[in-house]
Amino acid sequence: MSLRKEKEGWSEAPVGVFDSGVGGLTVAREIMRQIPNERIVYFGDTARVPYGSKSKETITKYSRQIVHFLQEQQVKAIVVACNTASAYAMEEIERELDIPVLGVVKPGAKVAAEVTRNGRVGVIGTEGTIKSQIYTTYIKEMNPEIVVQGKACPLFVPLVEEGFWKDPVTDEIAARYLGSLIDSDIDTLILGCTHYPLIRSTLGRIMGEKVTLVNPAYETARELKELLTAENLLNKKGQGLGNNRYRFYVSDMADKFQIFANSILKYGILSARKINIEDY
């Protein structure tokens, strides 16, 4: 890392952000809001989405290929903007990289441990994230007395991707998924999948006012800012809003990704380019 840090202008290099598809855009959005001077190279693995129902071995292989691609793009730091990849592949990625890398799980877990008053925290996510117990592990490291209850919600991702953001069907499915968490009297709920902030209002309504929703996307962007500051990597040069500021790559269906991204991001994305991720 030291070598690169001393390189002229290295702090102006982009941050790499990746996800299985479009969900990680909620993380990219928070980075754009909180540290608007940073350039971003985003990769969405739209050819192999979803990650949530796949094995650790497969997710690790995919994540390594993506990290190789991002390294080729000369990123100064990498944000794993996918809970499943953060749950399964962080260790492997950290071992491989000589630049700072940040997942979405740790920042989310940290805040949840801080904000719970009754020591009962719920986590919703994909099958993979919940099965990995990664949130439980991190939260218990911070405070072993907190009780963490996970619930996999496999239909949320397809519902969001189908555009059912505010819909009675989503309400009904959410009510079923969340029932056991309500019964457990949690006071904090982690949205443990980057798609979920898009149905935040539904989730909030069902859980009720007394439950705090934790959005790891927000916490991750905040922690990224701290990390870049500490490493003296914060881009102090204001960037123009040119073509080069935010770059988007996908492994399939660039057009569809672009439409979806434009519905989430404030800044229109200029274009998404398809690459062959299996070559990395």
Place this chain on the structure above:
Amino acid sequence: MSLRKEKEGWSEAPVGVFDSGVGGLTVAREIMRQIPNERIVYFGDTARVPYGSKSKETITKYSRQIVHFLQEQQVKAIVVACNTASAYAMEEIERELDIPVLGVVKPGAKVAAEVTRNGRVGVIGTEGTIKSQIYTTYIKEMNPEIVVQGKACPLFVPLVEEGFWKDPVTDEIAARYLGSLIDSDIDTLILGCTHYPLIRSTLGRIMGEKVTLVNPAYETARELKELLTAENLLNKKGQGLGNNRYRFYVSDMADKFQIFANSILKYGILSARKINIEDY
């Protein structure tokens, strides 16, 4: 083909069947029912499922890899038990193979063209299958006067995979998806995705008694029998129900596949083996 056909015992070779995941098991099940003497090698691409929302280029690449794997298994014929792959990759696969290959689309289209009385046929399937207009093309080749109306139903696959086979939520989503087809007064509906036979009773109830549901899985098995007979490839030797009769391979999550398969197939599947499909 001639060389292989003359090979001693070639008719006893297995039939290769592949799908993006578990959906193609409805086709395998029909083959088991209708031609019980046949051995089957099944491949489910569970690492890269679903295919329905991916591009033609990507689906063709994946299909070619799978076909190479099945060829290595010495199959005498291949059934593309996935509508999206049949819609996008059949030509490419046929060009590459010197053994008979059969998709699920043509047999389904043929029967629909035969059974419609009012000349109005509906097709439901994944985004990819509907966008390809493949059913329309085949049906119009047989009878240009038939009006074909397609409707993509992207949530059906995740609902089936989540086990919501008989559920008010599935009813509600199906009612929305099928509304425009009911309004169009179709009398025949093609279940253009191999997952859909698993929610057949819901679909039948919503469409009403006057609409004939066409299950391409059934028609494909029937056509396979005809094809093998014509090519003198029918396995005349009764097989024992040993380990080797039906073999299952997947690209990920073999355990989960096994549980799902056992809930669909009458014969318990003995085991599913994971292979690295990207190597083919």
